[in-house]
Amino acid sequence: MQQFNTSHYEFGFHDKLKPVYSTQKGLTEKTVREISSMKQEPEWMLGIRLKALALFFSKKLPTWGGDLTRLNFDEIYYYVKPTDKQGRTWDEVPKEIKDTFDKIGIPQAERKFLAGVAAQYDSEVVYHSISKMLEAKGVIFVDTDTALKKYPDLLRQYFGKIIPPADNKLAALNTAVWSGGSCIYVPKNVCVDLPLQAYFRINAKNMGQFERTLIIADEGSYVHYVEGCTAPIFTTDSLHSAVVEILVKKGARVRYTTIQNWSKNVYNLVTKRMFVEEEGFGEWIDGNLGSQLTMKYPSVYLMGRKARGEVLSLAFAGEDQHQDAGGKAIHFAPETSSVISSKSVSKDGGRTSYRGLLKVLKGAENSKSTVRCDALILDPKSRSDTYPTMEINEEKVTIGHEAAVSKIGEDQLFYFRSRGISQAAAEVMIVNGFIEPIVRELPMEYAVELNRLIQLEMTGAVG
């Protein structure tokens, strides 16, 4: 098979953009106060940040999962602000940033056509446009910093309610130093037809990115949020630690799609959680390709009768990469159902781990859950693990879990080769076929991008 040259990273360019303001390296109470005052935040938010900081110092890093020993919290910039003010129209957005978007390849037509494009460049959203259609429907789609200024009541009501800072060390860290991210509110019975998208990238050396996303879908509404990210190569370790909180109210539906392709020195440690109320439907579609270590387990908490949750997880680990991903479903109410599907591919010494939790509380009668994980290992150097936990405290349930690990089937390869297709091309096709059930759930342009990325990872060339 053609060897993939690891120094080749398609999105490994680095703009020379001078940050207008950044905090000192390292984390102290002073840093947090500085961030808060730079952003002219209300006193209560500073209070939340400081409390979270204390929790961050008191909590320990997880000892399970990936190796976090090389992560040095003192070597990270916690806040970098690239431009002075928010770009309201496309013309106001600085040229370097526009260039970056060109390199990522957001199509021209898409920029105008999309319902709203929130592009996160460094720690802050620099460009944000909301179409008239969304405004007319009463949908709020802004970056979280703006939301704090314009809709303080909304944030006060929901911020940190789904993922409290005490949840884990990294959630506490994010709460203390968060910056940027998206805030979405969809009013009752409003259906947002187009996916809302956010492109963002880390672009200052040694810089952490701590965005905070909050999505509230009111009763009977629908929204699909898409985030995709590419980042340039750095020489020292970077940290990306986001928190995503979603509330799916009665009868609403939220779909959250992520394609993560951080460069291979980034620690990607993300907490994502959804509360789903009665008859609501929450979905996570999570693709992890980049980073040196990803630890991410999107979870659905099924709080109301007949709530549904789905997690589709895709992981690809190449040389020196560890993708520790999975999903969690917790059934609190009767007649709830959940599906977790995971597909992982490891190659060139990469390691993929599925880690999941399925929990049914007493009283969640007639709940159903299916967990399915499949793993492909492409060579003898690579590794794949499966660690699912199931805790069932209710008798009237139907729970199933299945996992399978294998290499590419000899018979499949033989078939391709007998048709004159080279081994390398056949392997790409088999891997693409293996992940297809997840890829087909993506919006078209992401599906194309993902297939392209897989091909690139597999053979080092596209086309």
Next chain:
Amino acid sequence: MKNINITVKKNEEKVVPYIWINGSESEINFDAELIGEGANLTIIGIFIGKNSDSVIFNTNVIHKAPKTKSMTHIRGVFYDKSIFNNDGMVHIAKGAKGADGYFASKILLFDDAKGRSVPSLEIDENDLKAGHASTVGRPDENQLFYLRSRGLSEKQAEKLIVSGFFEPTLSMLSENKQIEIRQNLLKNL
């Protein structure tokens, strides 16, 4: 606590049943190593928990040699306030080419019983087959309905389904063992 260590050598075939009915052991650890080429191991666990029984059953199967095969089959029925904890690890070490490891657990819960299951896989080799499947639930409503429509009471129907539930695993054991376990099961359902 009871520790059971099993080593399976070259071309050796072992079937190890563990039956827990009215048992007293609260924690059982199975550590199995398949060290020779072509070693073949089948672990069978049969459990009936009642009242406030609490059982921890851990299996740890390591494939260290090529073409080794392991199957772990666990079936458990739990009533009242009984609790079942089950960790099942299948580890395929580097060099165990052509290994085939499988873990399956099926658990039926009644009343206030609780079940926890962690079937894990750790794979360091790419020429292999490994998998696990776990289900937790109660007897199928359709099956119950069918039996009741034939005039059986709910209790009778349940008992019949539960005794049938163990059959696929029992058939892997020797004839004498099967008879012994069936009698034991009937007494305790």
